[in-house]
Amino acid sequence: MLPGELKPILTALVLPPTGPLLLALAGLLAARRGRKAGLRLAAACIVIALALGSHAMGTLLARELLPPVAPVQAADLQGVQAIVVLGGGVLPEAPEYGEPQPHPRTLARLRYAVRLARQSGKPLAFAGGVGWAGRSGAPSEGAVARRVLQEDYGLGLRWLDDTSRDTAENARRMAEIAGRDGIRRIALVTDATHIARATAAFRRAGFEVVPAPTGLMLPEESELLEWLPSTRGFVACREVIREWLANLVARTAG
Template structure:
């Protein structure tokens, strides 16, 4: 197993929902032994943590507390950049309704925003993404290949496509190699708001001048009472925020 393939496994172990469930399992073991009070306390803490981390308001507060703030941009803010770079966020390898792999929801949102900016600014569009370390099948089509087909639905084409990179650091390095031939060093970087701080750091270290162009900002989706009930959306956002906060700390 390559060292990069260990990253998603180790990451999953320290993030919700796995981490609280492991804590609950430890509590259960202790509760069966001579430390019942400690075990029950751990079970209670893990259940409470998993509940709260699955609530959307908690997830948004975590993003504000753990990640540097990022601001939305307008097309006119891109006057000084030479290209728009969109980062991949996964693919759906099996999409029988299309008969071909399709962008996963994060990738589709980033592609749409990148295409929207490209149409309004005339800036060329690039996409970075191969087959990630966590992919179920390393032989699946790279994200860039899937993105190149999908982005045509938005009325634009990719000028540069990196199909080799497997994580954010490799995204930056491969884009530097591809864009260097055209002298591109000033870019607008498109990815989800929670992914932006670590992505900017990686691309600046690769030698780019970066204008963050975040998308996917959190927003209330249901009534306040329902928002405090656990939901997949809340858990997914909490997981993404905690992962990025840890990744940013390690990167720094």
């Protein structure tokens, strides 16, 4: 197993709900041995797991733990040479289509990039192969994105990286590919939670970056429903905590 393949496994074990629930289990095991502190730990971890299942908590954590983000403005695009989209996964099997499709994250990024490209007239680039968590034999994000852009939007990619496996590799490979054509000033499209880390990686690779985040984390339902545990709440909290930990590791390593 390559070191990179451990990243998604360790991440899954640490992030909610698995991380807090594993700690709760450890507390229950300690309680069985007569340690009262074990029950307190288990109760606290269960409460934390429930809290980290609400979309409102995800929104709050994003505001407190991640750098602030704002939508890109049309004037910001005037000086860029290209719009670079980062992959967010694929659906290797999509029976209703009969062929692989972009993951909803990837599709949202592509759709936003298409909008920016049409507004600005700038060419498109895409970075993403098969991520470390991808299934063996899965198609590359780049191959799927290129097909969908052409078939659904009538747009082509000027530059394509379909081999990189994570954000750091996205940046290095795109610097090699687009750098041959003198591309240095880019608008970078990825999720709002991911944009700070991605921007830092591309700047280290030599790019001047205008962040173009999509999927900004904002309330979507009534206040009561926002605070109740939900699937989207767990997803939101996982994404925020994942990026916070990744930024922390990057700062420590740097």
